[in-house]
Amino acid sequence: MKALIIDDEPLLRAELRRMLGAYPALEIVGEAADAESGLECIHRLRPDLLFLDVQMPEKSGLDLLAALETLPLVIFVTAHDRHAMRAFDFGATDYLLKPVNEARLRVAVMRAFAALDTGSGHSSDAAEPHSEEDGTIAADRASVEPLAEDQCVLLRDGDQTYFVPVKTIQSIEACGSYARVHLGDRRPLIPRSLNFLEQRLPAQLFFRVSRNAIVNIREVTKIEPWFSGGLRATLRNGSTFDLSRRQAKLFRDSMTL
Missing domain, CATH: 3.40.50.2300 (Response regulator)
Structure with a gap:
């Protein structure tokens, strides 16, 4: 090139x-x-x-x-x-x-x-x-190039366009074939699947808590036991996400030295 x-x-x-x-x-x-x-x-x-x-x-x-x-x-x-x-x-x-x-x-x-x-x-x-x-360098590098946490991304939502640092994304929730990105008082809806976003976002910063949500682990302020061996995570903005027993174990493993 x-x-x-x-x-x-x-x-x-x-x-x-x-x-x-x-x-x-x-x-x-x-x-x-x-x-x-x-x-x-x-x-x-x-x-x-x-x-x-x-x-x-x-x-x-x-x-x-x-x-x-x-x-x-x-x-x-x-x-x-x-x-x-x-x-x-x-x-x-x-x-x-x-x-x-x-x-x-x-x-x-x-x-x-x-x-x-x-x-x-x-x-x-x-x-x-x-x-x-x-x-x-991993031999099985994913086809989607992961973002760095200090990188900025462009999010388009209708006529609105946001240019935001990746690390300021609080959480992302599935909305059919779209995804709702939570950015404080802004919540752009983007045409991406959670599977794609899970690969795109830096793994050291974001965790797939369920089929329908990804959270920024730095936004988590409280973890408490929940039903059937699961966990409930509370974010800084007050929103809560329930983790199944399996996801709870993966979450603990990722957060433990």
């Missing part, structure tokens, strides 16, 4: 290039410091992927994309999350906040390779970074 870095900060470009050096299947074909030179590089180098800053002098990264007839994959890299809504209107592959975290960068890169694979049919195994810890 050919990638182009477009950012007005030289140090950021250098650091990003250094971190991306861990991915042998990702070739950095060029850099640009502003939208005008970035546009010229895109036409000349034909990259598959852009690492693009949103806010730059004179013209923004969004202005650059608006000038393109065909969009490559785009990972936005910026210090300002207020641009997220417009960024995702352009079909961004991912959105990284500065300073870039290597773990989050890996998630974004893997997502870009997966998006490219969808069109090419090639395997993305070569996208994995080379390191002494390669053997720790």
Whole structure:
């Protein structure tokens, strides 16, 4: 995959290039410091992927994309999350906040390779970074790329769009073929199954308490014995969820040293 870095900060470009050096299947074909030179590089180098800053002098990264007839994959890299809504209107592959975290960068890169694979049919195994810890990558990696708990997600509910940190999700309940996401006073309904969301959400933060619900374990404030060897979990917002004996055992096991 050919990638182009477009950012007005030289140090950021250098650091990003250094971190991306861990991915042998990702070739950095060029850099640009502003939208005008970035546009010229895109036409000349034909990259598959852009690492693009949103806010730059004179013209923004969004202005650059608006000038393109065909969009490559785009990972936005910026210090300002207020641009997220417009960024995702352009079909961004991912959105990284500065300073870039290597773990989050890996998630974004893997997502870009997966998006490219969808069109090419090639395997993305070569996208994995080379390191002494390669053997720790699970051989049976799920087809759904898990989110990191410090990652933000875009939730659309009718005409409303929410951009929220994963860790602020309190619970999720099944509503037919949809899922109701509880975010304090907001409860967007999204077209996702709980099975999909269980794979997508970070396992260290979310637990499937029943067929119909997933909870954020950091929101649990009280656990008490319930009928037939089960448990009742009470969340910070006062909502309660009943766990069967089987789920209660799994919950205890996951919470015990």
